[in-house]
Amino acid sequence: MNTTPASTAADERRAAALALVAQGRVAEAERAFGELLRDQPDDADALNFLAICAHGRGQADAALELLGRAQAEHPADTTTLTNLGVLHRERGRLEEAQAALAEAVRIAPRSYVARLRLGEVLEARGRLGQALPAYFGAINHAQELGLWLSDATTDAPLRPLVKHAMRAVAAGRRMLFAALLTPLRERHGDAALARVGRGLAIYLGELAPDFPDPRQRPKFFYVPDLPPTPVFARELFPWYEALEAQTEVIGEEMRAVYAADGGFEPFLGHFDDTSPLAAHLRNERDKPVWDAFFFFRHGVRNDANAARCPRTTAILETLPLCRIREHSPEVCFSVLTAGSHILPHHGVTNTRVVTHLPLVVPEGDLALAVAGQVLRWQEGRCFSFDDTFEHEAWNRSDATRVVMLLDAWNPHLDEIEREAITALISGIGDFNRAAGL
Template identity: 35%
Template sequence: MTDRARESALQEAAIAALRRGDAAVARAALHDMAAPPPMLLAQACNRTGDWDGEAAALRRILREQPRDLPALLAMGQNALRRGDDREATRWCRAAVAQAAATGAPPQLQPMLLQAQAILNNASARFEDHLSAAISDLPALPRITLATDLLLGKSQLYLQQPSMFYFPGLPQRAFYEREEFDWVAAIEAMTDDIVGELNAVRAGAADFAPYVETPSHGPAPNNPLRDDPSWGAYYFWQSGKPVADHAARCPAVMAALDLAPRPIIAGRSPMALWSLLKPGTHIQPHHGLLNTRLICHLPLLAPSDCALRVGAETRAWRTSEMLIFDDSVEHEAWNRSTETRVVLLFEVWRPEIQPEEREALARLFEAIDQFGPAEIDTGG
């Protein structure tokens, strides 16, 4: 018998022995081979409880094929049997990632489910371990966010303005009302502004669509284009007051004068009532700039309406200002049966110095003079 024939006969004997459940005979046959197939050897070692032998055979496979999915899955199970939870987690994470990238045949699905369960259990134990380490400390929002990011419970969202990025600004989704000395005075005017809103809507409940198809240029890619479900009633638009709206709503105009709004020819100030009808969802999107903050003074704020900015979601509450960075991915929805309306306007970010504001205003004016000014379309 030739060496090749002998190797083939021993391999067939080992396979037959494994199929009938005789792992010891299979291992003896494989031991007699000059070069036993490593996966076959790993299976025989597994069935005889030789976890070190199984791991050694699997490592031979992974040295040649580091992304071999059956070997990755088997290594995760092997580490778990050897009591090494951390090592099991590493192999299972690699296996699940590989399966997500390339897919997995049906016969491996049970092992993939086991790998995911191992990861879930490890994550829960890790979270308990970290929580215990800081359990005696007071609530610290930044520590909580950092821990959630580490555990994969939260996603990292950063400023991604669609037109202009100003470097060096803090990555914050929301700012708090108490940080600005002008907010309380505007909030105190809510009842007067709501009175003006009711008077305007008594004549026409709908506003013009927030996103409209321009007379020149491409149409915005937004499912709410030309849809008054997301409506706008402007007081300042493209840096100019809307005279008839301003005349009807002196309380709104007085309130806006209290805020540190940008003054940029052809662009800012910008201020409006933003209306969201029941069942309307503004899809996730980024604003044009990260040099400003968007302010919402809630006027009509039914329950089950909310704004998500980055990883944080907040509900509107009548007369309580929401202030956020719209260059971070955000979306909004009205899942109630009533209409939501906020007074929306922009202010300079407080971290930008006066001389920088002047330079930015000149830059934005020059940008708009060079070509068609970009406008927010919610898309």
């Protein structure tokens, strides 16, 4: 795009006016923006700043007129939409305020001020259930940037609202999530849900986790008082034998889709550069590859992949997988190429365990280490481990390793606890999604 001398001059004047704002020289900044606006009547920064100044003098109509001009010229400008929302809120126009702020959040999901103000409007409209995730998302996005961690990191005009939002979130999430367990408590009593209840308290930060093994660090949800078991005994999984008997059938379909070179994707997702990937995966010989052909990803079935492997899909339907809407199971053919090393890491929750059915195991040094225990894959022989313990995997052989990876429930949870966890994690997921997380 060509830059004309006039636009360059306007940019310089805008920058100078913004510098005056940063220095706290408000009156000078107002004059500078006023002069800019005479030459650039559609300048969004000038219109917004002059609207703020008019609002500060109690000239609400003038502020609204300036913001209306800014919105007409720049309908996707989130600063304008946020300021409009605040002004409408102050004038009691809650529906218009909600519309402006919701649009700002839609355009810029990480706009924490717009989310905070949206929560304020929703609460004022009596919609606390919607306000809480708006507040929660605002707090999380701000704190990721090092803001709203203390009075010193919170702009003074926002401090009362930020503190209110934090109090509302602390009380509201406890109430919402505890309510998910109420039907089960009424049927089975408090004792049956004691471990899950303590897990919820840990998740909400009300109770510190007391890990019996320092190598265990769940990243999301931890149920205490389960036996700390990095690797589980085969006897706890009576369905192993039936799955292992289908190794040849599963292997045939795996080889067919692998040869077709379609449907496989990076297990860790797609990275824009090599630095994040290098923190998780390395290969001293070649490009590191940990690929997967997903049947389920975060609990969502991949219908196209399932259709390509109908016999494997039918087998999966017979297994007691851990099924939590939009969370679990994770089921895939997991491919680790020669020389690739999955670096030490921790999983998200000890409520489910990871099972491997090895399909292709070449000769050489390749293994999975869980909490220091080294496991060697054997074709057609399952094992299960708790991936919240630190674990890593390497393939130092000269060929590719393939296993079927799937999620099953932690065998130490009873049926009531599994039902409770399903309801709780589904509800937490809904809330976090509404919060834009």
